[in-house]
Amino acid sequence: MREYHNPRLVISKCIEFESCRYNGQIISSDFVKKLKENVDFIPVCPEVEIHLGIPRDPIRLVEIDGKVNLIQPSTDKNLTSDMENFSKSFLKSLSDVDGFILKNKSPSCGVKAVRIYPYPENSRPKNDGKGLFASSVFKNCPFTPVEDEGRLRNLQIREDFLTSIYTLADFRNLKKRLKIKELIDFHSQNKFLLMAYNQKLMREMGNLIGNQKEYSKDYLFSNYNKLLAQVLSDPPEAPSNINMLMHAFGYFSDKLNHQEKVFFLDAIEKYRNGIMPLLVCLNLLKSWVIRFEEDYLANQTFFHPYPSDLMPVTTISR
Numbered sequence: 001m002r003e004y005h006n007p008r009l010v011i012s013k014c015i016e017f018e019s020c021r022y023n024g025q026i027i028s029s030d031f032v033k034k035l036k037e038n039v040d041f042i043p044v045c046p047e048v049e050i051h052l053g054i055p056r057d058p059i060r061l062v063e064i065d066g067k068v069n070l071i072q073p074s075t076d077k078n079l080t081s082d083m084e085n086f087s088k089s090f091l092k093s094l095s096d097v098d099g100f101i102l103k104n105k106s107p108s109c110g111v112k113a114v115r116i117y118p119y120p121e122n123s124r125p126k127n128d129g130k131g132l133f134a135s136s137v138f139k140n141c142p143f144t145p146v147e148d149e150g151r152l153r154n155l156q157i158r159e160d161f162l163t164s165i166y167t168l169a170d171f172r173n174l175k176k177r178l179k180i181k182e183l184i185d186f187h188s189q190n191k192f193l194l195m196a197y198n199q200k201l202m203r204e205m206g207n208l209i210g211n212q213k214e215y216s217k218d219y220l221f222s223n224y225n226k227l228l229a230q231v232l233s234d235p236p237e238a239p240s241n242i243n244m245l246m247h248a249f250g251y252f253s254d255k256l257n258h259q260e261k262v263f264f265l266d267a268i269e270k271y272r273n274g275i276m277p278l279l280v281c282l283n284l285l286k287s288w289v290i291r292f293e294e295d296y297l298a299n300q301t302f303f304h305p306y307p308s309d310l311m312p313v314t315t316i317s318r
Helices: 030-035 080-093 132-140 155-175 180-189 191-197 199-210 217-232 238-249 258-272 278-291
Strands: 008-012 040-044 060-064 067-072 099-102 114-117 126-129 146-148
Touching (some): 155 180, 155 217, 155 278, 180 191, 191 199
Parallel strands (some): 008 040, 008 099, 099 146
């Protein structure tokens, strides 16, 4: 069985941690509740950190002279510098963080579809902005997984996020020891996963290991880490995952009966159409890995990228 290391995630404090929203409420998230047993969270509320109270008058993004500002209309305060300074200081203080879960559509934490107003008073907004704190996250942590609790209700987005944070947590754990053998094993065990994400970058990572004698350990692990984060920042589309599923299926196709083959191929089509999670197809393959004692596949993280109890039983259309 694979040993999972707890990812370290920054999370908006209003999501399941503290009643600190502008209206004094807390956001409920069944997913975050599940994650609490498997993740080391770093809760933060940027709005409270810049000394806005609980509850507080709402803030909003306003475009002034071509620049997005953070404004509190009721007081006419411009909070842009305060938020930018806090964000820079907070993010600089972080180390070994595997991802972020932020409050959706928040003027501070929203990762997309945040309203940007042309005037501080009531006016027709655009819906294509990012919160100021979230913007700093994207700028300073360009390949770190970032999602909001709303988007994580989507089954595919959730699978991609979980895969990324658990893979990065595994690498962060082995990076502490700087052992070449562990790096080689990590690359080997993640071969199917990396191939599904980006075969070109996977080969670069392999070449880096292959030329290990030319580099210091610090350089080798640091650059492998950068490539790994870059690979994981662009999740594979269903066709790439399906290619890997079919590749693995080839290990068993001559050992299965007709009904088993039909059932598996039907599951793949349902995954292709967004009505069944990838995890279902992976579990079918894992059952055959056990049944036919296929040790090579048993060690591939592609078949168990994160703890299976984090995926909901119900499905959500893509």
